[in-house]
Amino acid sequence: MIETVAKKKGVPEAEELPAKIVLVILILVIVIGVFSIALTLTSPHFKQPEPQFISGGEVSIQLIPPPSTEQQETES
Amino acid sequence: MKAPSDGLLLVLFLVALGVTVTSTLVTLHNGGYLGGNFLTGAAVTTAGGEANLTVNAVTSITNQNFTINFGSGYVNASCNFCSMDSNKTFINYFGNGSNTSSLEDGRTCCVSFTEVSSGFLLENTGNTNLSVGYRCTGNCTHSLYIGGNLAPSMGGLEIKVTSNFARRQYGETGGTDSAESCLGGGTLYGPQNTNGWNITNTSANGGALNGAGLGDGVYVVLGSVGHWLCGNSSVYPLAADNSRDAAVIDINVTIPVDALGTGVRTSFNITFNATSSA
Numbered sequence: 245m246i247e248t249v250a251k252k253k254g255v256p257e258a259e260e261l262p263a264k265i266v267l268v269i270l271i272l273v274i275v276i277g278v279f280s281i282a283l284t285l286t287s288p289h290f291k292q293p294e295p296q297f298i299s300g301g302e303v304s305i306q307l308i309p310p311p312s313t314e315q316q317e318t319e320s
Numbered sequence: 321m322k323a324p325s326d327g328l329l330l331v332l333f334l335v336a337l338g339v340t341v342t343s344t345l346v347t348l349h350n351g352g353y354l355g356g357n358f359l360t361g362a363a364v365t366t367a368g369g370e371a372n373l374t375v376n377a378v379t380s381i382t383n384q385n386f387t388i389n390f391g392s393g394y395v396n397a398s399c400n401f402c403s404m405d406s407n408k409t410f411i412n413y414f415g416n417g418s419n420t421s422s423l424e425d426g427r428t429c430c431v432s433f434t435e436v437s438s439g440f441l442l443e444n445t446g447n448t449n450l451s452v453g454y455r456c457t458g459n460c461t462h463s464l465y466i467g468g469n470l471a472p473s474m475g476g477l478e479i480k481v482t483s484n485f486a487r488r489q490y491g492e493t494g495g496t497d498s499a500e501s502c503l504g505g506g507t508l509y510g511p512q513n514t515n516g517w518n519i520t521n522t523s524a525n526g527g528a529l530n531g532a533g534l535g536d537g538v539y540v541v542l543g544s545v546g547h548w549l550c551g552n553s554s555v556y557p558l559a560a561d562n563s564r565d566a567a568v569i570d571i572n573v574t575i576p577v578d579a580l581g582t583g584v585r586t587s588f589n590i591t592f593n594a595t596s597s598a
Contacts, residue, residue, distance in 0.1 A: 263323040270332040277339030284346045293595050296379050300440045300454065300590035301386035303406075303571050305433070307466065309581035310394040 377598030380446035384491040388571055391434025392585075395577040401471070402429030403574040407487070408437040411574075430575070439482075439570035441489050442592060444501075450558040450594045451551025452502075454479075454569070458588035460544040465586055468579030476574050478539035479590075481517040481549045484566035494562030501564040502550035502557050517550050517567055539572055542588075549592075556596050 388406045395402045403411035410427035412420045420428075423435075444450050459465040462476030470476045485497040502517045540547075550567070551557045559565060569590065 263329065266329055267324045267332065270329065270336050273336040274332070274339050277336065277343045280343045281339070281346055284343070293379075293597055295453070295593035295595040296381065297591055297593045298381055298383055299386065300383050300442075300569065300592045301388065302587050302589050303388040303390075304585055304587035305390040305466070305573065306392040306583065306585040307575065307579055307581045308392055308394050308583050310397060310431075 377448040378446040379596040381594035382445045384441040385438045393431050393433035396429045399429035405572045406436045406439045406570045439568040444558050444560050444565040447560050448596045448598045449556040450596050451556045453548045453593045455546035455591045460588045466579050468576030475541040477542045478572045479542045480539045487568040489568045492566050499564040
């Protein structure tokens with residue numbers, strides 16, 4: 245009914261955006277969005293905190309053969 | 321080329337909408353805006369204005385002692401074992417069954433070894449809370465380090481952690497602690513509902529505690545597998561306050577009389593790790 249009236253009154257129809265252009269725009273939006281998410285997720289804020297390592301140091305010992313029984317008796 | 325159908329365009333539009341909304345949410349979450357604080361830093365009065373100062377979080381832990389050297393020696397033939405500790409203690413296990421503990425003077429079973437009075441002194445020298453763990457490399461087991469036959473109840477080569485408020489080892493950059501460190505883990509520290517310094521012997525994070533040390537610690541058998549000493553990968557109880565930011569790691573070694581005196585120096589290395597949320 246509205247369409248009929250519009251046609252009768254000579255109202256020009258709105259031009260439709262070509263479907264191919266819409267398709268390209270949508271694909272671009274998707275690609276940019278995915279790129280944005282990937283960029284955000286790989287930012288340092290999302291990474292697990294990395295530990296800092298420091299050297300505590302070395303624990304050492306040297307076990308030497310005990311002196312012979314004769315030596316021990318002499319020493320004592 | 322045939323024009324895409326309305327159905328395909330609708331699907332793509334919905335996908336694009338979904339990606340955009342997801343991207344926005346991820347970004348807002350990343351920026352910490354989803355807690356309702358969109359306007360942090362905004363002036364709350366028109367009279368004085370507001371000065372903003374950013375203090376960067378610094379994760380830093382230091383060790384003030386890099387060597388524990390028990391020196392060179394042997395076990396007295398009248399003893400079954402001799403035990404030495406980096407906290408200056410010697411234990412004599414005599415062949416007649418009596419066991420005595422002493423400081424440097426009066427030790428009998430550990431002959432000519434060096435008295436060690438300092439463990440590894442760890443201190444949080446940054447400005448943010450930390451969790452602390454350790455790893456061991458080298459001869460980290462008793463059989464590799466010393467060898468010989470131990471009594472069934474002996475650990476042989478052991479490690480313990482003690483808050484420096486209890487241990488009182490000199491050398492902290494911020495002055496010796498006046499309060500227990502590594503508190504506040506509480507129910508957050510794994511499922512054990514414990515706080516204070518711990519060595520989780522069964523697993524690196526959580527799990528049942530097997531001979532864990534708490535506070536003025538209990539010795540736990542050293543192994544090549546690292547353990548947490550304070551907190552874990554997501555809980556950071558070691559405060560940066562100078563009054564409660566340090567602990568000492570001590571080592572105890574027991575030498576059986578039948579351990580082979582090779583004359584070769586043997587060692588292992590301890591590496592500590594500190595983690596913060598910063």
